[in-house]
Amino acid sequence: MGKDKLRRFAAVKDYPNFFEPTIGEVSEMKGKWKEHFGNDHPITLELGCGKGEYSVGLAKNFPDRNFIGVDIKGSRMFIGATEALGNEMDNVAFCRTKIDFIQDSFAENEIDEIWLTFSDPQPKKPNKRLTSWRFIDKYRKLLKPGGIIHLKTDSDLLFEFTTEEIKEREYEPLLITWDLYNDLSDDIDQVTRDIFHIKTHYEKLFTERGSVIKYCKFKVS
Ligand SMILES: C[S@@+](CC[C@H](N)C(=O)[O-])C[C@H]1O[C@@H](n2cnc3c(N)ncnc32)[C@H](O)[C@@H]1O
Numbered sequence: 001m002g003k004d005k006l007r008r009f010a011a012v013k014d015y016p017n018f019f020e021p022t023i024g025e026v027s028e029m030k031g032k033w034k035e036h037f038g039n040d041h042p043i044t045l046e047l048g049c050g051k052g053e054y055s056v057g058l059a060k061n062f063p064d065r066n067f068i069g070v071d072i073k074g075s076r077m078f079i080g081a082t083e084a085l086g087n088e089m090d091n092v093a094f095c096r097t098k099i100d101f102i103q104d105s106f107a108e109n110e111i112d113e114i115w116l117t118f119s120d121p122q123p124k125k126p127n128k129r130l131t132s133w134r135f136i137d138k139y140r141k142l143l144k145p146g147g148i149i150h151l152k153t154d155s156d157l158l159f160e161f162t163t164e165e166i167k168e169r170e171y172e173p174l175l176i177t178w179d180l181y182n183d184l185s186d187d188i189d190q191v192t193r194d195i196f197h198i199k200t201h202y203e204k205l206f207t208e209r210g211s212v213i214k215y216c217k218f219k220v221s
Contacts, residue, residue: 001075008078012094018081020074020096021105029095031107037066037091042112045070045142047099047119047130050201052080052092054117057198059084059092061191065112069094070102099130102138111142114149118202121155131162133169140220148174150217152196154206159214172219180215 001009012018021027029036033043042065046055049069059067069092071077077094084092097105119130127134131151139149153159159178166173177183180196196215203213 005075008075012074012078012081015081015085015094017084017093018074018077018096019093019105023098023101023104025104027095027097027105030105031110033066033068033093033106033110036093039066041066041091043068043110044113044115045106045111046115046117047071047102048116049080049094050076050117052077052084052094053200054115054198055092055094056080056083056089058115058195059089060087061194061198063091065091067092070097070099070105072096072098099135099138103141106142108141109144111139112144112147114139114143114147116149116151116153117200118153118206119151119158121153121158123157126161129158129161131158131165133165136165136169136171136220143221145221146219147221148217148219150215152180152203152213152215154203154211154213156214159216162216166216166218169220174217174219176216176218178212178214180213 019029034040044067046069049055049071052069055067055069069077069080074096081094095105116130122128126132151162163176
């Protein structure tokens with residue numbers, strides 16, 4: 001790890017909005033996130049949040065909801081955690097863990113929605129895709145009945161895989177578009193448009209390279 005990454009990683013560990021459970025052990029935060037936020041508001045997870053642009057952006061748009069960015073890379077989450085602290089946002093937090101162990105950090109029915117933003121397509125390892133059955137089965141347990149999963153991606157491979165999974169596993173599709181920004185129908189309200197226009201680090205990179213952004217949302221219970 002470079003010097004700056006090490007510095008950020010060390011600094012974020014002391015932040016009040018950053019949590020780092022021991023991987024493989026049950027976190028003391030499991031089932032207690034409402035106590036951290038000090039309210040009963042719905043909780044959304046952003047899995048593989050990187051720098052946390054979606055978590056912070058959504059938290060700005062929805063002050064009456066809580067957001068938690070999850071990633072294994074603490075030095076990236078430092079960026080979002082610093083912005084949230086600087087703006088005195090108390091409805092956003094970050095949790096450093098492997099998504100493979102997500103059930104150790106969040107209790108059954110603790111979560112209302114999940115966002116997957118530009119997840120790695122894992123071309124050679126379908127079981128490692130964050131929309132594979134192995135992961136969806138974990139999310140299903142954390143989500144309240146009727147909880148929604150959102151996926152925003154540049155990857156044709158991941159999107160095709162996910163839409164196939166939706167069909168084969170009989171998840172309930174709510175919206176599927178292969179070209180998000182050219183396909184927003186007029187009846188989509190401004191708040192939803194504002195959400196889609198939050199751009200993550202990877203979205204900016206892929207858009208500059210000419211990638212078309214795809215999006216779907218679906219229910220798994
Ligand atoms: C392509 S980046 C996208 C980051 C961010 N969402 C964005 O759009 O800029 C994928 C992120 O997912 C994280 N990630 C991938 N698999 C993970 C896993 N199993 N557990 C925790 N984090 C994971 C990586 O560390 C990385 O930050």
